[in-house]
Amino acid sequence: MKRRHFTKICTSLIVSASTSNRLLADETKTNYRRSLLYAKNSTALDINDLAIGEAYLFFYPYVTTPCLLINLGSQVNPGTENANNVQASNSWRGGVGMNNSIVAYSAICSHKMTHPAKEISFINYRHEPVSFYSHDEGKTIDKSGLISCCSERSVYDPAQGARVLGGPAPQPLAAIELEYNESTNQLYATGSYGADMYDRFFEKFGFRASMEHKIEDPKTLSTEQVVVQKLSDYSKQTIKC
Numbered sequence: 001m002k003r004r005h006f007t008k009i010c011t012s013l014i015v016s017a018s019t020s021n022r023l024l025a026d027e028t029k030t031n032y033r034r035s036l037l038y039a040k041n042s043t044a045l046d047i048n049d050l051a052i053g054e055a056y057l058f059f060y061p062y063v064t065t066p067c068l069l070i071n072l073g074s075q076v077n078p079g080t081e082n083a084n085n086v087q088a089s090n091s092w093r094g095g096v097g098m099n100n101s102i103v104a105y106s107a108i109c110s111h112k113m114t115h116p117a118k119e120i121s122f123i124n125y126r127h128e129p130v131s132f133y134s135h136d137e138g139k140t141i142d143k144s145g146l147i148s149c150c151s152e153r154s155v156y157d158p159a160q161g162a163r164v165l166g167g168p169a170p171q172p173l174a175a176i177e178l179e180y181n182e183s184t185n186q187l188y189a190t191g192s193y194g195a196d197m198y199d200r201f202f203e204k205f206g207f208r209a210s211m212e213h214k215i216e217d218p219k220t221l222s223t224e225q226v227v228v229q230k231l232s233d234y235s236k237q238t239i240k241c
């Protein structure tokens, strides 16, 4: 049994190939270590400090696998059959925080696994409008509030479980489950939803990730405390397209 599979909850939802781009890839949820999100200066992260529209980065569920943390500024509803074909009762919970506007996703593109690195990031959150060819509308549109991978222009909607809106990505980004404790104002990452790319990431980028993070085993699980920083502070260059 793989180490990351502490607990796996699978349901029998079957998604047809023709519609899979539009959905959270499946209802599979994997529980990982419950990690408290920390600010870079080693103080507890105050979610009120998460600026709307800023892309934040943390590494979870492994110390080498990057995730985007985003305050979208408006309520993000749980998956519903209409929006994501995922039943809210046992699936991704949507946004958390005071306004249910904070979401997190794996920052490993589901196409060819482009991800933020120290030198450069081709994947980013874009609060301002980006122009792309929409699978839904069959034409080029401008839309704001999206995760955009500039490698081959895949576009994901973080307000809808990171479903694919455009480009060659075959499936949504894995959604990171967040847990918000209102009384302590603390935010935790607890698991991952959907078809993740972790194993393929380790196969292809494990060695480089080990070097970048100065760790022998890239599959080392994140600890109980995980640092959050701005993506623009981590990557020297962030490409926007």
Ligand code: FES
Pocket (backbone or CB within 6 Å): 109, 110, 111, 112, 113, 114, 149, 150, 151, 152, 153, 154, 167, 168, 169
């Ligand atoms: S790797 Fe992201 S679009 Fe190709």
